[in-house]
Amino acid sequence: MISFFICLALLIGGYFTYGSLVDRTFGPDDRETPAVKINDGVDYMVLPQWKLFMIQLLNIAGLGPIFGALSGALWGPVVFLWITFGTIFAGAVHDYFSGMLSERNEGASISEISGIYLGGTMKNVMRVFSVVLLIMVGTVFAVGPAGLIQLLFSNGGSTGILTNKLFWLVLILVYYFIATFLSIDKIIGKIYPVFGICLIIMAVGVAVGIFTKGYVIPEIWNNFTNMHPQGTPIWSFMFITVACGAISGFHATQSPLMARCMKSEKQGHFVFYGAMVSEGIIALVWAAAGCAIYTGADLLAMGGGGSTTVYDVCSKTMGGVGIALAMLGVIACPITSGDTAFRSARLVLADWFHIEQKSIKGRLMLCIPVLGIGAILGVGNALGKIDYTIIWRYFSWTNQTLAMIVLWAASMYLFYEKKNYWITAVPATFMSAVSITYFMLGNECLGQFLNHKTADGAVVYNTAVAYPVGIIAAALFLGIFLYSIKKRDVKPQYETLGK
Incomplete structure (x- = not known):
């Protein structure tokens, strides 16, 4: 229990100390923001x-810090360390720079930001990657709640259309x-703050309930070991599983939404770094x-x-x-992640093809195909015609890979600005090791060829190959970055929405 409070204090202190250091390194000023300039x-x-x-909190959170953190508890209280230090030194830094770099470039989407600092090839890769990821996330976060609402009415004794999953979808x-x-102010600006408050109340209620109901939070120092009931390695499975609770590349697709609505750059510390710490x-x-x-066995069984x-x-x-809050959370939170996922997909495409979004025609040109694809996938799944659950398994890995790319883009920005790029290069290197290692170990990735099963069905992970490959790849990425900055002595070509 003491270790829980220490980690809690570190997170709060990290906002005021390391968060302020990150903010000073970036150097927000009084320039006119996109919200004022473009409006x-x-x-x-x-x-x-x-x-x-x-x-911003509900954009990046939803059910992410709940599902991921609960799954991370399979490894025991050691997960507290990753949530704490991952948030302070990686996740919040990632969210801050993804938001502030968008703000500095007229609210550009993360794919455009990556292109500015990492080159045209990476820009095109990120464009395709972002749109596919966002439509997939939006679709899954429509199908999931539709199934839960259907189940809720079915269990409640209802009949007819209310028990039809397709109707709710x-x-x-x-x-x-x-x-x-x-x-953005018509619906998202009105209902998101309400659901954000519910998310916070639910977490406070759980915290109070743990202590008032007599549950005991185990100490890290008494359980500093891998407690996963199946023996799944901590590295890098736990780091991938927790995802949004420590760092998430999906956040980089959401931060530009608020970068377009800030009155002052000096709000970035509270909005971006603060939301991730929360x-x-x-x-x-x-x-x-x-x-x-x-x-661990009980949790796995559930x-x-x-x-x-x-x-x-x-x-x-x-x-x-x-129970009421839980039902609200598992239904409303995915929906509030899905709508901004589709909105972000619209904006990525708008930046990509330079389609203005002020007019009704410009928005319809993108809303119809984006939601149309989501509808085809969602309805196909509801009717049992399309099964994209296998694709969804790749989300956790691609999510952290996206975070890695964004951190490298931020490192290049800081180099160009002659600022301390190590605050982003170090977590970028770390996440490179995490991503590559998991790619080698995950059964949905190369692990299906490198791992093997015992007679009783247990998976034996080929860590002897995956661990060195992950470390070498991360060192290689860092080497490429350090080599490339020695070769560059000019600023990048800024490609903003205004051009």
Whole structure:
């Protein structure tokens, strides 16, 4: 329990200390922001700072810090360390720079930012990668809640259309279209702060319930070992599994939404770094709940950190109120991640093909195909015609790989600005090792060829190959970065939305 409070204090202190260092390194000033300069009344407009923070928190959080942290508890309280230090030195730094670099480049999407600092090839790769990822995320976050609502009505004794998954999917997709099409203050600006507050209340309620219901959070120093019931290695599975609770590349696709709505650059520390620290705190609470309430075997039997576990945790820590919050969380939070995923996909395409978004025609040109593809995939899944669950397994790895690329782009920016690029180069190197190692070990990646199973079905991971390859690859990426900056003595060609 003491180690939990130490990690909590470190996260809060990290915001005021290391977060301030990151902010000073970037150097926000009084220049005119995109929200003021462009202000198209749709995507670019000034929003109050508290709304910026709450929308950013729900954009990047949703169920990420809940599912990932609960699954991370399978490895025991050692997960507290990754959530704490990963948030302070990697995740919050990543979110800050993805937001502030977008702000400095007229609110450009992360694919355009990557192109500015890492070259045209990387820009095109990131364009395709981002759109595919965002549509996939948006579609999954429509199908999942539709299934949960259907189940809720079915278990409640309802019949007819209310128990039809396709009906609820269509309603969610209609909402997605409206939220993607309308100006950001019409729906997202109004409902996101409410659901963001619910997310925080749910985490506070769980934390209070842990202590008032007599649960004991295990100490890191008494359990500093791999406690996963299947013996799955900590490196790099835990780092990939926790994902949004420590660092997530998906956040880089969301930060430009708020970069287009800031009145001042000096809001970046609170909005971007602060929202990620808040997400880290939420993840720490849920990881603590997983470690305190369940054994690893119990948690695994419940499916890890899924909806069933969230429901059970809320029920045990908060009773009837917790059950209501759990249902709200597992239904509303995915939906609020899905709508901004489709909105981000629209903006990436707008930046890519230089399609203005102030007019109704410009938005319809992108909303219709983006939501159309999502509808085809979603309806196909609801009817049992399309199974993209295998593709979804790649999300955790591609998510962290995207974070790695963004950190390298930020490192190049800091080099060009003659600033301390090590604050991003070090976590970029670390995440390179994480991503490459997992690519070698994950059964959905090369692990299917390198790993083998024993007679009883247990997986034996080929760490003897994967670990050295991951370390060598990370060192190689760092070497390429250091070599490339020696060869560059001019600033990059800034390709902003204004051109």
